[in-house]
Amino acid sequence: MTASSWDEFDQRLSSEEHLHADSEPLAWPPSPELLQRLAERNANTLATLAALEERRADAGDDDNPLMQEMLRMDAKLTALVEIVNQLLAPAAALPPRRTLRFNAVGAVLPAALLPAGEGLLLRLRFDACRSLPLELAGRTVRTIDESRGFVEFATQGDATSDAIERLVFRHHRRKVAEARQQLG
Secondary structure, eight states: OOTHHHHHHHHSOOEEEEEEEEEEEEOSSOOHHHHHHHHHHHHHHHHHHHHHHOOOOOOTTOOOHHHHHHHHHHHHHHHHHHHHHHHHSOGGGSOOEEEEEEOSSEEEEEGGGSOSSSEEEEEEEOGGGTTSOEEEEEEEEEEEETTEEEEEEOOOOHHHHHHHHHHHHHHHHHHHHHHHHHHO
């Protein structure tokens, strides 16, 4: 990617989040083996997030016994995921929450996450499953101001990019719905 990655990032839908996030320096460019390992892990992480974040239709008034049983199973699964999260990623061991904006092209990160060198490995932990971080290799290509910079992600492949775009869209849609509820 080139400096036009900023333009592409800026033109696409992005999600502004307050996530547990950290980064570490990474030699640039990353090896194809590392990118392949990240792609495989990220595919699993994104599939898990999609499954856990999927919202069921509100069936509070539905007397259908099958729907009621599904809601009970969903509640049990949610509790099980929270238990696993607490065991594998206790809140005290998580990196601090940071506000950032991202999509499949890159991310606008606070200065605390920007590496001293060119490359970095960014780890984002979503509340739905804190124990599985989304790990993205990137490099700093633009300083926005003294407190933020833009990082473009290494080429990830169409499947991973599409999954990240779906994640961003779900989070954007949820924020719009929450804003409408607050107004109405």
